[in-house]
Amino acid sequence: MDSFAAPARPLVDAMTAAAAARPDRAVAFQGAPGANSHVAMRQAFPDALPLPCFDFADAIDAVREGRADCAIIPIENSLHGRVADIHFLLPESGLVITGEHFLPIRHALMGPGTRDEVRQAMSHPQALGQCRHWLRAHDIRPVAYPDTAGAAAVVAELRDPAIAALAPAAAAELYGLNLLADDIADADHNMTRFVVLARGSRPIIGDGAVMTTLIFEVKNVPAALYKAMGGFATNGVNMTKLESYQRGGSFAATEFYADIEGRPGDAAVDRALEELGFHSKWVRVLGSYPQARKRG
DSSP, X not given: OOSOOGGGHHHHHHHHHHHHHOGGGEEEEESSTTSHHXXXXXXXXXXXXXXXXXXXXXXXXXXXXXXXXXXXXXXXXXXXXXXXXXHHHHHHHOOEEEEEEEEEOOEEEEESSOGGGOOEEEEOHHHHHHTHHHHHHTTOEEEEOSOHHHHHHHHHHHOOTTEEEEEOTHHHHHTTOEEEEEEEOSSTTOXXXXXXXXXXXXXXXXXXXXXXXXXXXXXXXXXXXXXXXXXXXXXXXXXXXXXXXXXXXXXXXXXXXXXXXXXXXXXHHHHHXXXXXXXXXXXXXXXXXXXXSOOO
């Protein structure tokens, strides 16, 4: 399935038309109206026009093609880890990270019938993973779908009381479903971090804390990663995130994604990046942007 379900299309069409008239005010997000990405977009850009896109690649293309000023994309969740594919899409997009936003996540179960009738819950794999213990405790089988609110639209179209959706509570009203359970989460700290992607960098206003995101591939020699990280330690640059991932399925070359505090132009960051570059095949900065939440 590669398009929105029928109950979502009128909302999607109206939002798409409004965004097309003012692309300079449009912010693209992945999912149907009512998705967590839509909620994050409204919080981060309250005066902007939402542009719903079926998948992450569509949202990125909307920015690259000038149909939206920027996109807001989930990158990691405190319970379920990084969002699948995003580490590959970011470098390939050619876009720049210009901001971040943190959204507390609370899912709701919604459907056309009653809670006792529900046997399956449809939602994004991230949402299903964040609620797996709750679903198991209630003997509800998870069914993966590309989007939370999009799943609600599918459930509204199917009208099968045995099939419900996990989505933000507001999606129930949007798609005419009964709210069967609210505030579902396996942990109270369920939080998703979003990044804002634009065609070019934006000026950082003020003197608050700044984050920089970068990717790199170390040389294939013993202790290369250890040596590459040494520059951050000796120069006092705090690295808040370091993840490895494989590209191409060869298992021969590991690439790394990192978040650091500070920005190029800071003497300590420049020295750390210089040492990183010496021990790496390549280094690419994806963007510097204001911290939305203090680390540590």
